[in-house]
Amino acid sequence: MxxxxxxxxxxxxxxxxxxxxxxxxxxxxxxxxxxxxxxxxxxxxxxxxxxxxxxxxxxxxxxxxxxxxxxxxxxxxxxxxxxxxxxxxxxxxxxxxxxxxxxxxxxxxxxxxxxxxxxxxxxxxxxxxxxxxxxxxxxxxxxxxxxxxxxxxxxxxxxxxxxxxxxxxxxxxxxxxxxxxxxxxxxxxxxxxxxxxxxxxxxxxxxxxxxxxxxxxxxxxxxxxxxxxxxxxxxxxxxxxxxxxxxxxxxxxxxxxxxxxxxxxxxxxxxxxxxxxxxxxxxxxxxxxxxxxxxxxxxxxxxxxxxxxxxxxxxxxxxxxxxxxxxxxxxxxxxxxxxxxxxxxxxxxxxxxxxxxxxxxxxxxxxxxxxxxxxxxxxxVAEIPLSRSKDFGAFIQSRPDLKDAIIVADPDYLVEALPYYVSNRTYLMREERFGAIVRYTRNARLSLSLTDVLQTARRLRQSEHVPVIVLLSQRLDQINAPVSLRESYVWRLSLTPEEIAAFLSAADLVKRFGPVAGSDETYDAYLLK
Known part of the structure; x- marks a missing residue:
């Protein structure tokens, strides 16, 4: 040839x-x-x-x-x-x-x-x-x-x-x-x-x-x-x-x-x-x-x-x-x-x-x-990003009070892009450990409820004595009935109106990020009270 x-x-x-x-x-x-x-x-x-x-x-x-x-x-x-x-x-x-x-x-x-x-x-x-x-x-x-x-x-x-x-x-x-x-x-x-x-x-x-x-x-x-x-x-x-x-x-x-x-x-x-x-x-x-x-x-x-x-x-x-x-x-x-x-x-x-x-x-x-x-x-032209991780990084940098905040997310993989823009520690709820690399393993908590998310955030704030930010891909104000949602490959997240009400009373919505194109990396950011 x-x-x-x-x-x-x-x-x-x-x-x-x-x-x-x-x-x-x-x-x-x-x-x-x-x-x-x-x-x-x-x-x-x-x-x-x-x-x-x-x-x-x-x-x-x-x-x-x-x-x-x-x-x-x-x-x-x-x-x-x-x-x-x-x-x-x-x-x-x-x-x-x-x-x-x-x-x-x-x-x-x-x-x-x-x-x-x-x-x-x-x-x-x-x-x-x-x-x-x-x-x-x-x-x-x-x-x-x-x-x-x-x-x-x-x-x-x-x-x-x-x-x-x-x-x-x-x-x-x-x-x-x-x-x-x-x-x-x-x-x-x-x-x-x-x-x-x-x-x-x-x-x-x-x-x-x-x-x-x-x-x-x-x-x-x-x-x-x-x-x-x-x-x-x-x-x-x-x-x-x-x-x-x-x-x-x-x-x-x-x-x-x-x-x-x-x-x-x-x-x-x-x-x-x-x-x-x-x-x-x-x-x-x-x-x-x-x-x-x-x-x-x-x-x-x-x-x-x-x-x-x-x-x-x-x-x-x-x-x-x-x-x-x-x-x-x-x-x-x-x-x-x-x-x-x-x-x-x-x-x-x-x-x-x-x-x-x-x-x-x-x-x-x-x-x-x-x-x-x-x-x-x-x-x-449209200026729609692939991910909102950069915008989240800018938000964190604009808030000196959050420079040491721990970040948790559902789905967990939403935190994986963050180390490029911020140095905050991230916690993986399904594997119950700190880290920025998700292992898609069945040896994890495959099913979570919003109550589980709230309890994890409270436990971290109590043990680490720093603010806790929760990133949720689901828009809670758009959910009016009990749902069980599939995430990633085999993960599930369940939400009920009662759990949503309890979560919103315990955390403030501090930032809602806009749409993305080509991925699912947009979310609402909540700060635990």
Missing amino acids: ALMVSIIGETRSAKFGKALIFMAWLAVASALCWSETVWRDEVRALSLALQGDNFIDMLRQMHGEGHPALWYILLRAAYIVVGSPIVLKILALTIAAAAAYLLVFRLNLPLSIMLLSLCSSFLIFDYAAMSRNYGISMLIVFLIVLSWEKGTRNGILPGLLFALLANTNVHSVVLVGGFLAYWFFDLILARPRPSVTEYRALATAAAIAAVGIVLCFVTVYPTFNDTGQNDLAGKSFALLALGALAAPSSHFMEFYPDRILELIVAYPLASRIFATLMSALVYGSLLALANRPPAMIAAALVLLGLSLLFTLVYPGGYRHQALWLVFMIAITATAHFQREKAGVTGVAAAGGIVKLGRLCFLLLLALQAASGLEKLNRAF
Whole structure:
């Protein structure tokens, strides 16, 4: 497979145009990154990375969290240098910028794919403005493509990159399998037959990748977040697997912009129509690789692999689903510019099919660009944040009398984003301990009442002799009858009018925070009397 490099002899105007495109992307992504309020999953990773006295102690304490170690190692190393939580944004934006640079200057994709990818929600927001570990996957995937030809001579370089990719997140293990499948089918379909040396290089890369995959699973499992996994009790494993294989596109509905998703929720008939359209776009996109069967097989296997993962292990959000788009972009770059090997099956007879597939893929990317525009509108026009944690931090700083206050919340996870903005201690009611990292375990108080919340707040004030702030996601003045509400995965909160009256007589509403977009991190803040 060919090494992707900048085109020799590219005109100066073309280079200048690419530079302008990249700078425009960087300006937009930077503005989104610095304006965006961090939310709990972002700060949770930093809190985990800063555990323990050293790297080894940190790795020991994060075992079972649900993610492999690479992101946490990078965060801790960056924090040692910078000494501020701002490393979250700096690191995420730097990684995304490196990936975008490769996309513009090195992968040499068709202009339409390059531009739509840059405008997509995943590249300007989810993998850049949002400080998570999925942007590293994108960067490593692009590096794999760029280093392929040189690496396939002995298999060591791609193997090392595969191992790194497997330790960005569990979902990227599927991408590793896709690259290995691409390599394998490229060898067995080639004519004349490749030499034994080429197969040995594949075996070497696969062995190194296997070490990385094992390291990933040893770090992640057994997970202490046992409520975060899909509950398969009473369900047929075989039927679930067959369903995932039969209709994998059903797990990729978040490829639609939010406006369409809102329409789908409001109108069940629209849901069926848009699900069918998404199936056509996803499956049709595979046809863009029809003139390179190894690439098409690999992309299809990644699609099925992620679908199985979403069905049998973890539910998939947009940040997970978009990894398939990243893989498609990378494979498209490789297939588009690879020197065709003589005699590879199916190379010559796929012109019309390929054009149809490319149209489907462009439409799919156009939907991501529409989602990207929604993110820009939300951030700079509507000015609706992802979380109200920043506003809460400003409120605390405006109240010197609350600088030592203990913060409790329901749901507990509302406190996870707060350490980025305030230094107040936080208490996790369901686990009955101080801390800012929630363990989604069944070994906790799965059911709480508002009376339990009030008793916990009173006990903390009595034992710690400091003010206690209670954050509630439920608007108590809007509840007029007994209710039992599901929160998170298996938590429940029960409220009755009598409990609400008792709580309101014991605590003052000091701040009501406004709406959010894309999360549930808004709440009312009560100060215990």
